[in-house]
Amino acid sequence: MILGINPSSPQCSRAACGDDAVASVVWRNPKIHAPDRRKVWLACAEHVTYLRDFLASRGFPVTIVDGLSDGTDVTLEETS
Numbered sequence: 001m002i003l004g005i006n007p008s009s010p011q012c013s014r015a016a017c018g019d020d021a022v023a024s025v026v027w028r029n030p031k032i033h034a035p036d037r038r039k040v041w042l043a044c045a046e047h048v049t050y051l052r053d054f055l056a057s058r059g060f061p062v063t064i065v066d067g068l069s070d071g072t073d074v075t076l077e078e079t080s
């Protein structure tokens with residue numbers, strides 16, 4: 001990972017990480033997103049829990065999907 005960005009290798013969404021993504025953190029913000037809207041952050045193995053907790057602490061429904069996903073047809077765990 002010397003040169004950083006490699007478009008063929010999706011990377012962790014955590015700022016300043018840059019490791020290859022191994023999971024998708026699928027979420028939405030109930031205040032601004034429709035119920036069928038999906039946002040996706042990619043995460044390396046180290047940061048998947050960090051990113052999930054970051055979103056969950058804000059009350060956002062969030063689900064972890066192994067591998068890379070665009071969020072389509074992912075069921076979110078609605079909190080409330």
Ligand SMILES: [Zn+2]
Binds near residue numbers: 013017044046
């Ligand atoms: Zn990471």
